[in-house]
Amino acid sequence: MKKDSDFSPLKIAIMSDPHLSMTNDLHYKQWQYALNHAQKEDHDIYLVAGDLSEAGSKEEFELFQESIESINKPILYVPGNHDLGNKKLTGNEGEIDSTKIKNYRKNLGADFHAQNFFGIDFIGLNSQLFSSGLQEEKDQLLFFESQLASDAPKIIFMHAPLFVTDPKEAGGVYWNAEIEARIRLLQLLKDRPVLAVISGHLHRLVVNYTDILFISAPALSFGLPDFTLGLGYLTLNISPSNIHFNLQQIPRINK
Template sequence: MKLALISDTHVADRAVAFTDNLRATLDDIRREQCDLIIHLGDITADGIRDPAEFGQAKALFAHAPAPVLFLPGNHDIGDNPLSGEANRAAETQFDPRRLDQYRAVFGADYWSVAVNGWRLLGLNAQLFGSGTPDEAAQFAWATAEAATDEPVVLFLHKPLVLESPADTPVHPRYALPAARDRLLELFAGTDVRLVASGHVHQRRRKPIAGVDHLWTPAVAFVIPDHMQERIGEKQTGYVILSLVGAEHNLRFIRPPGVSDHSLSDFPEVYPELREE
């Protein structure tokens, strides 16, 4: 079983360069003959501000070479509340209305799939800390799913940890600590082999407490060092996850035709980046 893991496509009709990278990526996934595509969030350039981008993004996946399972990111349905941080702009905070619109276009925002003796669990990290009935429903669902005796891969937009739960700061880059700790407790007795996330726009693979943690690279762009410290590899692309028996293998792919666009070069997509 070959799964293509993609993340942070940031597509919209107005984001032509990012859309070109996605098209080249989907062409390469077709050549690789992957069985399933999993999108780890930030599908749209800014669906949280303009939900019309949901339809624009979905149209690009209409002819994808394999079925696609989507997860939402902060640019799609908004970001988590962060204790100790100045209030985030209201239009970029988690919005339950956007979640409803997301579901109408992309389907379930968390899901469970059984393949080849494995259990694939997709989590909506943007619900963490929202205090909504949807957050409670997801945790109830995760509690039931954690009872599986199959090996598990967890997928979510934000990384659970930096180096370990003990030293991961409260930061918009990572899952909220209270929600992360609750998840780790839920799955403590489960055979979790891999945690795959996006969001950081860097590629990194690191074993943490006996579990493989993957940061999937972005498809759309990298974030320059003056805007974000370098922790992993800053290069666009995607990852192929192969499930063979009880083993999993990861392979980074740099598709032909994909460019390492720099976020700072696109103020027309993100006007807040314009220098005064």
């Protein structure tokens, strides 16, 4: 895979699923602990892979914005299902729709975006749009295709992973992208200078490697009991010749 060598070594904090809530201050305390820890570790840039809030309310979005005001480095984030609805599967009220997207954009800005820092394109996607059939999905796909056209090295981040263990695994479940959208997106990534694809959503650390590194970060709110290694975030160290990551564990705060 072609990678542009014109960038300096970079230290990235990858965080996910803070689930900030007006009724559960323990999530907020754990989130603040993680942010303080990451600042002491002197990361160059922060990526937050969705589920910023618990219920997608204006008050929770404001709480998230206030919580990151002290970060003096670039911090990029994307929405998750708790921020604007689950992926479309059954037509239930809790699934993504244009009204929820407008609410998110009004309070937190673009739900998909791209910026270049340190010579790397950071492309944030709204994974809830995949297979939604919404106009916003078409807009995002056109945007994504245009961003992939450049030869700059890229890190792509989203909330739900394209797949959990196998690119050919079945869809129709809560945890991954539907297979048609997944195949289309993976095909777009083929032979492009993609350093890593980052996600969250699973509330546990999952790492896959095809010809691209796929990482799902653990949560900072709660883990899944059967799989969790505890709460934490990832430090991703990238240089032109190497990529490696460390798990930074965060204690559970009970009071």
